[in-house]
Amino acid sequence: MILVTGGTGRYGEQVVRTLRKLGLEARVLVRKGSHYYWLNDTGCAFFFGDLLDPVSLRRACRGVEYLVACSGLQTETRANNHTTVTVEGHAALFKAAQEKGVRKVVMLSCLGVDRIEGVTAFDARRAAEEQLLASGMEYTILRTSLHEQFFLDLAWAVHDKGRAVLPSEGQNQIQPIASRDLALMAAASLDLDSVKNSIVEVGGAEVMSARQAFEAACEVVGVQPNATVLPSPALALGRRLGRPVRRYSHRLDEVAAWFENDFTVNSQTVKDHFSFPLTPLREALATSNEVYKIMRDPEEREKRMVHPQFYATVYEPGEAELSSMPLGPLPARE
Ligand SMILES: NC(=O)c1ccc[n+]([C@@H]2O[C@H](COP(=O)([O-])OP(=O)(O)OC[C@H]3O[C@@H](n4cnc5c(N)ncnc54)[C@H](OP(=O)(O)O)[C@@H]3O)[C@@H](O)[C@H]2O)c1
Numbered sequence: 001m002i003l004v005t006g007g008t009g010r011y012g013e014q015v016v017r018t019l020r021k022l023g024l025e026a027r028v029l030v031r032k033g034s035h036y037y038w039l040n041d042t043g044c045a046f047f048f049g050d051l052l053d054p055v056s057l058r059r060a061c062r063g064v065e066y067l068v069a070c071s072g073l074q075t076e077t078r079a080n081n082h083t084t085v086t087v088e089g090h091a092a093l094f095k096a097a098q099e100k101g102v103r104k105v106v107m108l109s110c111l112g113v114d115r116i117e118g119v120t121a122f123d124a125r126r127a128a129e130e131q132l133l134a135s136g137m138e139y140t141i142l143r144t145s146l147h148e149q150f151f152l153d154l155a156w157a158v159h160d161k162g163r164a165v166l167p168s169e170g171q172n173q174i175q176p177i178a179s180r181d182l183a184l185m186a187a188a189s190l191d192l193d194s195v196k197n198s199i200v201e202v203g204g205a206e207v208m209s210a211r212q213a214f215e216a217a218c219e220v221v222g223v224q225p226n227a228t229v230l231p232s233p234a235l236a237l238g239r240r241l242g243r244p245v246r247r248y249s250h251r252l253d254e255v256a257a258w259f260e261n262d263f264t265v266n267s268q269t270v271k272d273h274f275s276f277p278l279t280p281l282r283e284a285l286a287t288s289n290e291v292y293k294i295m296r297d298p299e300e301r302e303k304r305m306v307h308p309q310f311y312a313t314v315y316e317p318g319e320a321e322l323s324s325m326p327l328g329p330l331p332a333r334e
Contacts, residue, residue: 002026002190003064003102005051005093006071007044008034010149011108014183015070016044022187029060029071051089052079054096061100066190069093069107069132073121076247086124091131104138106189108182111143111201111263121254129199138197140189145203145263147179148284151217152292155225158218163226167256170210174263175203178284185274194273203265205278210259213281220285221292 002019006012007028019026020042027045030036036046049056051071061067071093073085090107097105113126132139154164185202189195208216218225270278279287294300 001064002066002068003029003047003060003097004044004068004070005029006069006108007039008036009070009072010147011144011179011182011186012068012070013039014179015068015186017042018180018183018187019068020044024187027060027064029057051085051093054092057093057096058100061096061102064097064100065103067093067097067102067105068186068190069105070186072108072125075251078247081247082120082124082250086121087127087131090128094131094135094137098135098137102137104140104190105132105135106186107132107139107141108186109141109143109199111145111203111265112257112261113143116257116261119253119257120250122257140192140195140197141199142182142185142189143199143201144182145175145177145265146213146258147177147182148217148281148288149179150258151176151213152221152285152288154214154227155217155221155223156292156296158223158226159221163228164214166211166214166227166229166259167252168259169229170214170259172210172260172262173207174210174213174258175207175265175267176213176281176284177202177204178279178281179288180284181276181279184276188274192273200269200273201265202270202274203263203267204284205280207264208281216282217285220282220289 002024004012004016004019004026005028007016007026008030012028016026016028016039025045026042027047028036028039029049029051030046031050032048039046047056047060049060051057069090071085071089073080073082076082094105107129109125109129110122113122113129116122129141132141154166157164181204182202189200214227215225294304
C-alpha cells in the first residue's frame with residue numbers, strides 16, 4: 001500500500017492517477033472538506049486525516065509500505081501555516097511512518113531550498129527535508145521546479161481581471177515541469193536504485209525566463225500577456241507587513257523568489273535517472289488548460305463530476321486508461 005499526502009493538490013492528484021494507472025494500491029490522506037471525490041474514478045482509497053493531527057497520521061500509516069508526500073501550502077491560514085503544517089506536520093508524518101515501519105518515503109520538495117534563505121516557504125521545506133533525513137528511513141527527495149498550472153493561474157488572472165500582478169520582470173531562468181512528468185518521476189522513485197537515499201533536482205524540458213513561461217501560458221489561454229510589475233517599494237512594503245497579513249507576505253515572498261532567482265537543473269542528470277521524454281511546456285499548458293476550461297464551465301463541470309454524495313468508484317481499479325479519466329478540478333483553496 002502506498003500512502004499519498006496532498007493527493008488533492010496539483011502535483012498530488014497526478015501522482016495518485018499515475019500510481020493507479022500502474023495498477024498500484026494507493027491510499028490518499030484527505031482532509032475533511034477537501035474535494036477528494038474527484039479522485040473517485042481512480043479507485044484509490046481515502047483516509048480522513050490531517051497533518052495537524054498526529055493520531056490520524058499514525059492510523060493512516062498502518063499497513064503502508066511506501067509514502068509519497070506531496071502535501072504543501074500556497075497561502076497559509078491562521079491554523080494551517082508553514083510552521084504547523086510544512087514543518088511540524090511533516091515531522092509528525094515522518095515519525096508516524098517510521099513507527100509503522102514504512103519502507104521508503106518519496107517527498108516533493110522545491111528547488112532552491114539549499115540556497116534561498118529568509119523566505120518562509122523555502123525555509124520550511126528545508127526543515128521538512130531535514131526531518132525526513134533525520135528519520136533514518138529510506139528516502140528520495142525530488143526538489144522540483146514550478147509546474148505549468150502556476151503559469152496558467154497567472155494567465156487566467158489576465159483573462160478575468162485584465163492583468164496579472166508580477167513581483168518582478170521575471171528575466172530569471174527557470175525550467176518549468178509538467179505536473180504529469182513529475183508524477184511519473186515520483187512513481188519511478190519508489191524503487192529506482194539510482195535515486196535511493198538521494199536528493200534529486202528535477203525540472204522540465206526547456207530553460208526559459210519566468211516571463212516567457214507566463215507569456216506561453218497567456219498564448220494558450222488566448223489573452224495578451226498584460227502584467228503589472230510591482231514597484232520595488234511596494235514589494236518591500238508587502239514583504240515587511242506583519243500580522244494579520246503575514247500569510248500574504250509569506251506568499252508574496254515565495255512568488256518573488258520564483259521570479260528573481262534562477263532555477264535550472266542538470267538536464268542530463270534528470271535524463272539519466274528518468275529515461276522518458278519530458279513534455280514541452282506548451283503541451284503541458286494546453287493539456288492542463290483543457291481541464292481549466294471545463295472546471296470554469298458549470299455545465300461541463302457537472303457532466304464530469306462524480307457527485308460527492310456518491311462516494312463510489314465509477315471504474316474498476318486499473319480498468320480505465322489514465323488518458324480517458326477526467327483530470328478533476330483545481331483543488332479547493334482556502
Ligand atoms: N506549486 C508549485 O509550482 C511547486 C513548485 C515547487 C515545489 N512544489 C512542491 O510541491 C508541493 C505540492 O505543490 P502543489 O502545487 O501540488 O500544492 P497544492 O495544489 O496547493 O496542494 C497542496 C496539498 O496539500 C494538502 N494539505 C494542505 N494542508 C494540509 C494539512 N494540514 N493536512 C493534510 N494535507 C494538507 C492540500 O489538501 P486540501 O485539498 O485539503 O487543501 C493539497 O492536497 C509543495 O508544497 C512544494 O513542496 C510545488
